[in-house]
Amino acid sequence: MDELVTAGVVVLWAVTVVEVVRAVRGTGARSLLVAVAALAAGRTLDLDAVGEALGRTTVLAAVEHALVVVSAVAVVAFTHRITGERRTVPRAVWVVLGLMLAAPLVDAWGALPATAEDRAAVYASSVPWLVHWVAFLTTLAVALTAGARVALRNGRLARGVLGVRLVGLGAGQVLGVLYTALKALHLGALVVSPGADVGLLGTAEQAALSSAILLVAAGLVVGFAATVAADVATRRRLWVLWPVWAGLWAHAPHLDHAPPSRLRTTFSADARIREVRLVVEIGDALRVLTPYVPAHDHTDPVASAAALQLASRRVGQDVAPPESTGPRPAEAGFAARTRELYTLARAWPRAAAVRAQVVPGAGAEDVEGVGDAVAAQARASGDGRHGAGERT
Template identity: 90%
Template sequence: MAELVTAGVVVLWAVTVVEVVRAVRGTGTRSLLVAVAALAAGRTLDLDAVGEALGRTTALAAVEHALVVVSAVAVVAFTHRITGERRTVPRPVWVVLAVMLAAPLVDAGGLLPATAEGRAAVYASSVPWLVHWVAFLVTLAVALTAGARIALRNGRLTRGVLGVRLVGLGAGQVLGVLYTALKALHLGVLVVSPGSDVRLVGTAEQAALSSAILLVATGLVVGFAATVAADVATRRRLWVLWPVWADLWPHAPHLDDTPPGRLRTIFSTDARIREVRLVVEIGDALRALTPYVPAHDHTDPVASAAALQLASRRVGQGLPPPAASGPRPAEAGFAARTRELSTLARAWPRAAAVRAQVVPGAEVEGGDDAVAAQVRASGDGPPGLAERTP
């Protein structure tokens, strides 16, 4: 059992570090950070080694339970936030709750037994502690029941990272409700019959609590892993799309004079926004090049890449548009356009070597300079391009 409790604490602190990083980057949620950090701190105080080092005092136990309550309320707040549901609690309720939780502090320096069984006996024989435990367990039961209901109802209808988080939170909160029931049974038996053997109930209670923590933390870690995987996929697409973006840069409107470097683009903090920018600007360049794209096999990515490269050179040299079929229209939707452009980008490096084979007329490209000079002399071609022609 001690190993399970320790494992839960380690996972909680790992998730806390992750949430701190996300909060610093502006991608996290404050309520989730508070929930995980408070629970990690509370469970750390409950470890035997920490209790022995700090002393099992009334104040330490009260702080530990208050942190758990804060965590439960923050989990519900996080669930409300990500599902769009809103609930409010009257301020007097919070005042009464705080007073009841602080009841044992009338003897803040009092020492508690080192064993869980001994502490449970003290709790059951003390009125301030019973008031504290009533407030603690009722608050946990209400908060966790509400959170589990919302999380599981929405988790069944949601896919992806959010669905994983909701299911993990919901299942963990169900086990948390089980913990409150077992703890109430544990204390109730000791109040009615002091000295009873309740070790089995105590073990089940701790198992339910530790399992609930592990389940919630694991669900959050899995959700974070999915988020990281999506971010890595975005940066991989940026790596693939960058050469096309850089080559077609002169043909699309930009606020910058030169394209950012490849590594700078890949490791930017706003990778998702950069991806949108690349896809939109490549699309702008494709539309600008449409009149200059020679006829080619639109089903062949290499042929399409070669045709676009030739069109780019024609525009740069001030040549007139050929008899063109233009590029195939992009598929509807951002995701579809991104997939299409990624396929084109993978073929981009191979296109230069096979332009003459895949695009009819590409083999006469060597005469472009002479044609360009003739165009400049006659005044034909796109306006303003004669001055830019090398």
């Protein structure tokens, strides 16, 4: 059991570090950071090694429970935030709750037994501690029940990272409610029958609490992993799309004189926004090049890439537009357009070598290079390096 508790604390601190990074980057929620950090701190204070080092006192136990309550309330706040639901609690309720939780502090520096079983016996024999536990368990049960209901109801409808987080939070909070019920039975049995053997209840409640913490933390970690995977996928698309973007740069309106380097584009802080920019600007260039695109097999990505490269070169050389069927119409929706351009971009480097074979009417003068006129324009603007980057 000690190993399970320690594992839960380690996972909580790992998630806390992740949430701190997300908060610094502006991608995280403060309520979630508070929830995870408060729970990590509270569970750390409950470790036997920490209790021995700091001394098992009333203050230590009261602070630990207050941190758990803060965590539960913050989880509910986070759940409401991501689902759009709002709940308010009268200020008087918070005042009464604070007074009840602080009841044991009449003997703030009183020593508590080292073992959980002996501490439970002390709690059951002390009126201030019973008042504290009633407030603590009632608050946890109400907060966790409300949070679990909202999370699971919305988790069934949500997809992706949000769905994973909601299901993890909801299932963890259900186990948290089970913990409050087992703890109430544990203390109630000791009140009714002091000295009774309730070791099984104590073990069950700790297992429920530790499992709840691990489940919530695992859900958050999986959600973070999904976020990282999505970010990696975005940057992979940026790397693949960059040659097309740079190759067609001269045919779309831009605020900059030349495209940033491939590495700078791929590893930019605003990768998602940069991807939108690439897709939109490539689309603008395709519309400009449509009259110059020769007939070709639209089902072949290499042929489509070769036709666009020829169209780009003809525009640069001021060649009269040929009879054209134009590029195949793009699929509707940003995601579909991105997938289509991604397929085109993967074929882009191979198009120059086979242009004469896949595009009818492509002469030898069209196979010498891609975008020679565009490169010349880039060199004339004083940036030969980016012009070179447009060759395939």
